[in-house]
Amino acid sequence: MLEYYVYIVHCNDGSYYTGITNDYERRITEHNTGHDPKAYTYKRRPVKLVYVAQFNDVNDAIAWEKRVKRWTRKKKEALIKKDFDKLPGLSKKIFKRNNLSS
Numbered sequence: 001m002l003e004y005y006v007y008i009v010h011c012n013d014g015s016y017y018t019g020i021t022n023d024y025e026r027r028i029t030e031h032n033t034g035h036d037p038k039a040y041t042y043k044r045r046p047v048k049l050v051y052v053a054q055f056n057d058v059n060d061a062i063a064w065e066k067r068v069k070r071w072t073r074k075k076k077e078a079l080i081k082k083d084f085d086k087l088p089g090l091s092k093k094i095f096k097r098n099n100l101s102s
Contacts, residue, residue, distance in 0.1 A: 004061035006068065008051035008080060011044035016076055020065040024052050051080045 005024040009017050009031060017040050021027040028049050031041045041047050055061035068076065075090040 001056060004055045004058050006053045006061055006065045009047035010050045011041055011047050013044045017041050018065060018069045020061050
């Protein structure tokens with residue numbers, strides 16, 4: 001059975017990159033050796049693996065990667081730190097009311 005991994009790397013410029021692979025160790029090596037000059041991480045090397053999740057179903061892995069990619073930096077950092085209690089609060093949008101009184 002093939003396994004799939006969703007991973008997050010911390011880039012040299014301080015940004016995060018989220019990806020999916022069936023071999024995360026090989027993929028991190030590819031990021032760090034500059035395997036693809038067009039890749040987001042190419043000019044942000046070296047990268048450091050900060051999160052990995054394993055999946056048996058590629059569709060589950062793809063869904064998780066897409067979800068995490070939409071998250072804010074703070075929410076990704078809570079996931080990386082395994083601070084799962086903070087995740088729901090970081091999901092809520094905060095709406096500010098405009099004071100339209102005359």
